[in-house]
């Protein structure tokens with residue numbers, strides 16, 4: 001994101017500027033780093049550098065308006081009615097936008113004197129992490145911003161407080177981690193925007209975090225993160241005397257939480273979102289998954305950044321927006337406490353067992369709109385009639401589900417809690433909304449027309465007056481036409497003249513003379529038409545305007561009353577909304593289990609990892625689409641006091657990576673509360689998951705392939721504890737054979753003796769299989785293949801033992817390597833394998849005959865076709881039967897001769 005101030009003159013520089021420009025420059029200076037949307041009538045205008053940036057980003061015309069110190073002022077504008085769409089595009093590009101509105105009627109300003117400028121002020125700062133508009137949000141993705149506060153523990157050590165907040169739903173979590181854990185927490189929370197103090201933003205040791213994050217990073221002044229006043233500021237925001245009631249938080253957590261509410265105040269200016277009190281998001285109770293592992297396992301998005309093809313995409317069967325966000329959150333933060341996990345499994349299991357209840361519940365859930373976000377917009381006074389309608393429809397679903405669950409006698413604990421939450425909202429609200437809201441609703445409340453006829457007698461009367469006046473206009477037009485004898489006479493309306501009479505110019509001359517002149521006052525002469533006003537029309541105009549104004553005012557009052565009723569019950573509504581999302585997720589997981597044949601795993605406090613018939617959810621799905629079966633495989637890393645290591649060998653393409661990842665995913669799915677793609681699974685809760693693939697390029701960080709591999713492997717060997725699950729795929733392959741082999745060797749020894757964790761290690765170094773003789777908890781496994789007519793056939797089966805060979809050359813052949821290269825590779829391999837291992841490569845090269853590059857066969861020159869030529873020379877119409885028979889014998893003989901001749 002471009003944080004440098006956009007080139008705009010400072011107000012001080014602005015000698016002799018118009019009063020409006022002076023106001024603009026002042027407001028612009030007060031909002032550095034943001035594009036200023038400056039309201040002028042029906043447009044938001046942008047000036048100077050802002051205009052240049054926006055016109056490029058939005059593809060809108062750059063014009064100019066007046067001069068500033070002799071130069072043209074660049075300008076571009078977006079119509080207010082389309083502002084949301086333009087905001088969307090600017091935010092998506094990482095910009096921030098300050099929205100500056102007119103805060104008085106232009107008539108008011110005029111009263112102060114001719115040159116007075118309309119009062120304007122920034123009412124909101126729109127940033128990627130603080131948007132609430134439905135059109136700007138992705139339904140199934142939380143829109144979080146995150147603050148990171150540093151608290152120094154000693155000169156060399158610091159703790160980091162984290163707060164993350166979703167203004168669009170009110171969610172507010174806080175937590176703490178150390179320097180090492182920071183990247184993993186950012187990856188887990190996956191914010192749209194990260195807000196940090198300038199000092200942290202500029203800290204070289206942390207710069208890579210900000211650079212690599214997908215979020216927009218916003219540095220702010222130190223005051224926002226002031227630790228000393230943090231507790232007081234937080235308490236003031238919630239209007240409580242002390243924050244102790246929310247739980248006990250560390251210094252770093254409080255600083256981050258106070259910074260988060262300060263950022264809310266700074267961006268929302270005056271509007272107060274209803275935030276939940278901060279909840280500790282205890283990192284300890286979640287499986288730690290670092291950023292590289294998340295990326296590697298493609299949990300919520302693929303390596304290419306897409307949702308399609310990710311694990312989330314494969315398992316998500318939710319039908320509501322809230323459910324979509326919750327399942328993503330569960331997948332991103334698997335739990336570690338077996339009892340809490342079992343509660344989720346119980347709930348999923350209940351829905352697996354009762355198909356009828358599940359089907360009924362899910363068909364009702366489908367009707368539930370995004371209540372959480374509608375509620376947030378209402379709290380911020382940005383809500384419209386459709387948000388009220390969303391509350392109505394949502395609350396109706398809540399009531400129906402509550403009634404349905406109340407019929408069940410033996411619900412599991414999680415569902416009992418959900419049913420209780422569903423019962424909390426005031427049951428009269430939905431009925432009140434249904435009685436008041438019309439069937440067709442405008443987006444904005446200011447458009448009016450959303451209150452149902454018959455709901456309010458006063459409103460009905462005012463509307464009748466308004467509509468009646470319109471009929472009067474039509475009859476006036478008829479009367480004027482008749483009196484004047486001008487049939488083409490029309491009564492029209494525009495913003496400048498109000499209601500007026502329009503006649504063709506030729507007919508208009510008569511209106512300028514008596515007797516018509518007495519009634520019609522000339523206003524405008526157009527090309528081909530003349531316009532007049534009349535006293536009757538002016539009178540009607542004010543009656544219509546006031547009736548319409550009064551009707552709208554009445555509607556707005558009704559809106560406010562309805563919104564107030566909803567907001568009065570917002571805590572209960574929010575709890576019910578969360579319960580809906582939970583019901584959606586657990587019933588969706590049950591649907592998934594049914595459809596994909598998943599089973600309930602056993603998660604406990606042991607060090608077991610026993611999976612029977614495990615499958616990879618994404619690869620299985622992809623194969624199914626092609627009509628191919630997935631071969632299920634077992635994996636057992638269980639140990640009583642320490643985990644076991646499986647060393648997996650096998651040719652390329654045999655399915656090693658798939659096997660490794662499927663086991664990591666089964667642990668993640670089991671601990672998020674889902675059933676798993678296996679015949680049976682017993683997993684001792686994993687507290688830390690690592691998954692690495694050797695030699696992955698990381699050009700963005702400017703590190704060499706091998707360096708990345710080593711840094712990541714080092715991190716695992718330093719961090720993995722006895723409860724960790726470690727997946728290493730071809731570590732060491734990024735360097736020379738013996739170096740790589742030695743590193744892989746030492747890493748396995750370390751995993752076995754020091755980390756003592758459950759591990760899967762795939763490798764091409766067959767030499768490593770010898771380690772099984774010395775390391776008691778290491779077992780060899782291999783991907784089975786067979787050969788058929790010289791080609792390798794993958795069976796995708798994992799079996800005990802070591803691979804006898806690599807089959808690399810066969811795979812190269814399958815990949816379409818030119819045949820001479822494959823042949824040459826076979827010869828070299830045979831020589832290498834038979835050669836004395838002590839022979840130096842130089843000697844080997846001497847011994848191997850030179851690469852006899854067979855010249856590519858030249859394209860064959862087209863052979864003369866004598867038979868065809870002879871045939872062309874014959875004319876059957878001219879031949880006797882005997883000649884024809886002879887010609888046939890001749891042709892046959894020539895063909896035989898041609899076949900026997902060698903080719904070119």
Ligand SMILES: Nc1ncnc2c1ncn2[C@@H]1O[C@H](COP(=O)(O)OP(=O)(O)OP(=O)(O)O)[C@@H](O)[C@H]1O
Pocket residue numbers: 619623629630631632633650651652653654655656657658659796797
């Ligand atoms: N259990 C399985 N059943 C069926 N097909 C499978 C299975 N496992 C893998 N495959 C297929 O084999 C392909 C290759 O798998 P994978 O990438 O895991 O191989 P690999 O041994 O890791 O290869 P490399 O060493 O080249 O990275 C997959 O894309 C998938 O189509």
